[in-house]
Amino acid sequence: MADLSRCYLHNLGDSERAKLADLRSRLPKLVAQAREASEDAKAAEKLTIWGVDLEKENEASDIVLLKFIRAEELDVDKAADRIVQTLIFRADCQIDGLKDAELPKCYQGHDVISGYDVDGRPVMISRFGKMDLEAVFGDVEAFVRYRAKLMEEAIAKLSFKKGEPEELTQVHDYSGVPLIFQTSQVKGAVSAVTKVFGEHYPETKGVTIFVNFPTAFAKLFKAFSVFIPERTLKKFQILGENDQETLFKFLPPETVPEALGGMLGTPAGPMSGPCKTLSVRARGNEEMPLIKVAAACTIQWEVRVCYWEISYELYFYADGASEPELVKKSDAMVQATDGIVSGEYVAKGPGELKCNFINNGAWFKSRFCLGRAEQKS
Structure with a gap:
């Protein structure tokens, strides 16, 4: 198997650079071949791949050409043939539209x-x-x-x-x-x-x-x-x-639809910023800091459990106060099927909003929770 690690524009080896130059030098002929083979290609003002004009020498066209070279294990002849066929395919099937x-x-x-x-x-x-x-x-x-x-x-x-x-x-x-x-x-x-x-x-x-x-x-x-x-x-x-904990190692929770355990609502809610994640052990509770504010303001907040159920309590820890203020307490277990639970809180001064997740409903299984908050503009 060919070593393709040096066939990327940001890590281009000398041999791969020569192959890129070779393929680029063939482009006028390749485009002409595509036009000869396809009436739609012949009628098109420009033949592009993913919106990139391969005949313009720039980073974008280099990246596309290198993709074809890598796909053919560094064989420039095969890469050239594939480019022609792709140009024909895109023209005949009107892919750009x-x-x-x-x-x-x-x-x-x-x-x-x-x-x-x-x-x-x-x-x-x-x-x-x-x-x-x-x-x-x-x-x-x-x-x-x-x-x-x-x-x-x-x-x-x-x-x-x-x-x-x-x-x-x-x-x-x-x-x-x-x-x-x-x-x-x-x-x-x-x-x-x-x-x-x-x-x-x-x-x-x-x-x-x-x-x-x-x-x-x-x-x-x-x-x-x-x-x-x-x-x-x-x-x-x-x-x-219910393997959101692993899923979120690849995708930020705010990009994952609510139905899959994430924080992307349908329609999207007023918040789109990053989420915090928290695993709560069985028969335990864990606190998630959501936001610190420096002055009086309105805070928007969202929390959820990704699978099964959990209880929660929201507290605002005002600077200098001896006890936190209870902002919201779940009346019953919040289910994963409930999706995103949200609300607003008017802070009278500086402090920090935190959510305490309580996993008393499970004897053996942990729960995975999300939360975020931001000042309302």
């Missing part, structure tokens, strides 16, 4: 392109549990265009600047997915997407996280993983149910 296209109803509401992961990669989250399998997977061409549209929207969030993230993080949520999900119809649509992405979206896969993954699926994946290249296999993370 997908970002603004409206999806049919059956494809709506399943996906979120939300912020960036802990390494700065754009995040695309897809939930499969409530899909109408017949409608979503029945038309293979429509399904491919649906997934390509999402990829185009996510890739548009990449900067294409030297040293910055070049890949995506994808989250696939399998909660509520029936075991018959792997029908021949579904397999056919997924195979078609895999082929298109493999050929025309090289080096865009950063991490793919499978959450709420059924045990039966996990066993199948493990069995077939021996056939997956090690370089690709390292990009997969398989998480079971």
Whole structure:
């Protein structure tokens, strides 16, 4: 297997630099080939890949060309052929217009392109549990265009600047997915997407996280993983149910939809800043500092438990006061299904707002909680 570590613009080796120059020198001919092979390509004013004009010599075009070189294990001839085919594909299928296209109803509401992961990669989250399998997977061409549209929207969030993230993080949520999900119809649509992405979206896969993954699926994946290249296999993370603590090692909680245990509401609430996380042991309680304020103000706050249930108490510790003020106390156990619990508090002066999470409902299991607060503008 070729060493690709020096085939990135921010870490370019001498040999890889020469390959990049070689591929760039071929671009006029490659673009001409694409135009000759496709009437749509011939009619297009410019042929681009992900909005990048490869014939303009800049960081963005270098990064795209290097992706094709890496995808072909440093073989410039193969990279050149793939570029031609990708230019034809994008022109014939009018891929550049997908970002603004409206999806049919059956494809709506399943996906979120939300912020960036802990390494700065754009995040695309897809939930499969409530899909109408017949409608979503029945038309293979429509399904491919649906997934390509999402990829185009996510890739548009990449900067294409030297040293910055070049890949995506994808989250696939399998909660509520029936075991018959792997029908021949579904397999056919997924195979078609895999082929298109493999050929025309090289080096865009950063991490793919499978959450709420059924045990039966996990066993199948493990069995077939021996056939997956090690370089690709390292990009997969398989998480079971209620494993938000691991999920949040990859994604900030504020970018994760409320339904998956995160703090991204639908519609989004007034707060969008970073969250704090806290694991609360069984039969224990833990305090989470939320915000310090220097003067009288109105504070917005949000808390939640990611799985099962917990109780909480909010206190404001005013500077100089002998006892904290109880701001809010849960009337009953707050359930994960309750999602985000929020409110406001008017501080009369400087101090600190804290949340005390109480896990008295569990004898053996810890609870994982989130919280944040900010001054209301």
